[in-house]
Amino acid sequence: MTFQELEPKVTDILHHEGVLREDKLLQICHLLRDNIDYYDWVGFYFRNGDKEELILGPYAGEATDHTVIPFGKGICGQVAVSxxxxxxxxxxxxxNYIACSITVKSEIVVPLFVDGKNIGQIDIDSEVLDAFTELDERFLEFVNAEVAKLF
Structure with missing residues (x-):
């Protein structure tokens, strides 16, 4: 499925009434992982209140031990700072990479902004070397802009 085909599906998930935000985010993770061949792990990390750390939110893929990531550590921690x-x-x-799985070859992390403040990010791992392009970046920026409306 193309990014263009996925955009209305993302919007549709996020506008369902009576569905908890966490469940919507989980549905987004599964939508992306299930429909983009090289998205092997898709998840959200969020800033933990005033602490300079990220906590794992909804995700689709193999379980990870990385449920708390300090700012500056790993790719996610670097995005929290940059x-x-x-x-x-x-x-x-x-x-400064934190290995989640030996099969991961490439990664993309896109920050999630609400009212100009970085509150978290979407993190995607791929088992394909050099998997991500500018098209992935633009699509994930769209996803995060839509997700931001939930906050």
Whole structure:
């Protein structure tokens, strides 16, 4: 399924009345993982109140031990500090990478802003080397802009 085909599905999930925010986010994770071949793990991390750490939110994929990530640590922790997208073509080339699985080859993390404040991010792992392009970035920015409306 193309990103263009997925956009209305994302919007539809997020506008369902009577569905908890966490459940909507979980549905988004499954939608992306199930419909984009190279999205092997899709999850959200959110800032833990005033603490400089991220806590794992809804996700689709293998279970992870990385349920709390300090700011600055790993790709997610770096995005929490930089407020910028981070595309990693080859995770083995990153000194500050936190390995979730030996099968992960590349990663993309896109921050989630509400009222100009970085409250979290969407994190995607791929078992394909150099999997992510600018099209992925633009699509995930769209997803996060839609998700931000829930907050």
């Amino acid at each position: 407020n910028k997208n981070f595309v990693v073509p080859d995770v083995t080339a990153q000194d």
